[in-house]
Amino acid sequence: MGERTLEQRILAIEDRIAIQDVISSVTMHSDMDEPEEALALYVPNAPIDYSSQFGAGSHNIPVEEHRRRIQDLLPGFEARSHKISNFQIKIEGDTATSRSNVWAVHALESEAWFAYGIYYHNLIRTPGGWKINYQRAVVVFEENKLLQERARANVVANREAAEAATSPKT
Numbered sequence: 151m152g153e154r155t156l157e158q159r160i161l162a163i164e165d166r167i168a169i170q171d172v173i174s175s176v177t178m179h180s181d182m183d184e185p186e187e188a189l190a191l192y193v194p195n196a197p198i199d200y201s202s203q204f205g206a207g208s209h210n211i212p213v214e215e216h217r218r219r220i221q222d223l224l225p226g227f228e229a230r231s232h233k234i235s236n237f238q239i240k241i242e243g244d245t246a247t248s249r250s251n252v253w254a255v256h257a258l259e260s261e262a263w264f265a266y267g268i269y270y271h272n273l274i275r276t277p278g279g280w281k282i283n284y285q286r287a288v289v290v291f292e293e294n295k296l297l298q299e300r301a302r303a304n305v306v307a308n309r310e311a312a313e314a315a316t317s318p319k320t
Contacts, residue, residue: 195213228258237249
């Protein structure tokens with residue numbers, strides 16, 4: 151294969167940056183409690199595998215179901231932050247694969263659930279830009295995972311309080 155032209159090299163750099171932006175934006179939208187914006191970065195029904203984190207029932211479920219499930223957990227934390235680094239991206243035409251490190255902190259009442267792992271993504275180029283069509287998270291290390299149950303309880307309590315506040319008084 152011959153040398154690539156300057157235009158081809160620039161397009162490859164643009165693709166790489168766009169892919170990193172899509173992957174990073176998913177976690178930023180999740181951290182900022184913007185689930186619809188996060189979901190828009192996937193193709194419909196993209197399989198998500200978080201079985202390493204949440205068990206066998208989280209293996210290759212549609213992204214819409216995964217996003218619904220984490221809405222029963224993530225808003226229960228006071229703050230969240232995901233940092234993604236060390237991207238290894240391979241682009242072949244209109245498809246791409248990515249592997250990256252992820253470090254997540256979920257804060258609640260002066261405590262934190264820490265998780266470190268590896269993200270695996272497959273992406274496709276669409277008319278609207280790069281979209282994720284597969285995502286897998288593999289947990290390598292985590293600390294204070296039990297904080298998840300308190301976060302889930304917060305979500306339930308907040309929903310009940312919101313329903314009580316909007317219910318007509320009899």
